[in-house]
Amino acid sequence: MTRILVTGKDGQVGHELLRALAPVGEVIAFSRADLDLADLDRLREHVRAAKPDWIVNAAAYTAVDKAESEEALATRINGEAPGVLAEEAKRLGAGLIHFSTDYVFSGDKQKPYVESDPVGPINAYGRSKLDGERRIQAVGGRAFIFRTSWVYSARGRNFVLSILKLAKEKPQLQVVADQFGAPTSSRDLADASAALIAAKKAQTSGGLFHLAAAGRTSWYGFAQQIVRLGTERGLCRDVSIAPIPASQYQSTALRPANSVMDCRRAARELGLRLPSWLDSLRKCIAQIEPHGS
Numbered sequence: 399m400t401r402i403l404v405t406g407k408d409g410q411v412g413h414e415l416l417r418a419l420a421p422v423g424e425v426i427a428f429s430r431a432d433l434d435l436a437d438l439d440r441l442r443e444h445v446r447a448a449k450p451d452w453i454v455n456a457a458a459y460t461a462v463d464k465a466e467s468e469e470a471l472a473t474r475i476n477g478e479a480p481g482v483l484a485e486e487a488k489r490l491g492a493g494l495i496h497f498s499t500d501y502v503f504s505g506d507k508q509k510p511y512v513e514s515d516p517v518g519p520i521n522a523y524g525r526s527k528l529d530g531e532r533r534i535q536a537v538g539g540r541a542f543i544f545r546t547s548w549v550y551s552a553r554g555r556n557f558v559l560s561i562l563k564l565a566k567e568k569p570q571l572q573v574v575a576d577q578f579g580a581p582t583s584s585r586d587l588a589d590a591s592a593a594l595i596a597a598k599k600a601q602t603s604g605g606l607f608h609l610a611a612a613g614r615t616s617w618y619g620f621a622q623q624i625v626r627l628g629t630e631r632g633l634c635r636d637v638s639i640a641p642i643p644a645s646q647y648q649s650t651a652l653r654p655a656n657s658v659m660d661c662r663r664a665a666r667e668l669g670l671r672l673p674s675w676l677d678s679l680r681k682c683i684a685q686i687e688p689h690g691s
């Protein structure tokens with residue numbers, strides 16, 4: 399039976415991976431409390447003891463604003479630790495699935511980003527994730543790097559749940575309308591990862607792939623749909639939303655203006671194609687129980 403080691407099991411993607419991978423193999427999953435990726439020696443020991451056929455790294459330092467003041471720690475977790483996982487996977491002959499981000503790009507491009515586009519992160523989180531990509535690529539082996547974007551889920555900390563909460567508490571919301579991307583469901587990412595592990599062609603080689611929901615929107619467009627669907631389901635009130643420029647939104651880290659990615663390579667080479675962001679948002683909202691509203 400395929401042995402699959404999962405890190406970050408309590409995160410948005412990690413939690414969905416436990417569900418999606420259960421029919422695919424034996425899952426050995428770690429939370430941050432079980433296995434801190436900042437401890438690189440322990441990380442090696444755990445991988446060697448588990449002897450997995452696959453490693454799926456869903457753990458990451460994802461606090462984008464906080465990373466500005468903790469770049470060394472973010473780089474250890476998002477850069478060095480994935481490098482160690484790649485080394486250990488190669489040593490065992492195992493496959494590795496690692497998630498990276500649209501934030502490796504500057505956001506200046508007017509069209510969707512392809513994998514070969516020049517990178518140029520504009521914040522510490524993006525730099526730390528890019529470091530992880532580079533370390534994995536330097537090791538080689540059967541490593542799949544999936545760059546994804548704007549991840550949300552029916553649980554955890556994310557934009558969908560924040561907007562639903564704010565739309566219960568406030569009469570009007572202000573949301574950034576000049577940053578564009580593809581909101582991606584953690585459920586879809588987990589299903590795609592499971593499909594890759596289950597597929598025979600995954601046994602051959604790895605690579606860098608863009609893997610995000612189909613379509614594009616702004617944070618404002620995303621919020622409008624969250625409130626519309628949330629109101630229908632009794633999760634929030636139908637509050638009005640005012641579009642604002644990013645320059646009016648107070649945040650520590652800069653965010654790219656455009657992080658839409660062209661995902662055709664993953665479709666062509668791996669047969670992985672995520673649904674449209676609105677279809678998946680609808681499914682996510684349907685999973686949230688309207689208690690307390």
Ligand SMILES: NC(=O)c1ccc[n+]([C@@H]2O[C@H](COP(=O)([O-])OP(=O)(O)OC[C@H]3O[C@@H](n4cnc5c(N)ncnc54)[C@H](OP(=O)(O)O)[C@@H]3O)[C@@H](O)[C@H]2O)c1
Pocket residue numbers: 405406407408409410411412429430431433434435436455456457458459460475496497498499500527545546547548549550554555584
């Ligand atoms: N969220 C997004 O919008 C987004 C966008 C693009 C790419 N990605 C990438 O997608 C992947 C999954 O992200 P996600 O949205 O599922 O993130 P998430 O919900 O923040 O989950 C990350 C998990 O990693 C754990 N973690 C943090 N530091 C750790 C450490 N030192 N050792 C072990 N575990 C640690 C966290 O534990 P705690 O709960 O204890 O903190 C959390 O369970 C990440 O690689 C992320 O960079 C995310």
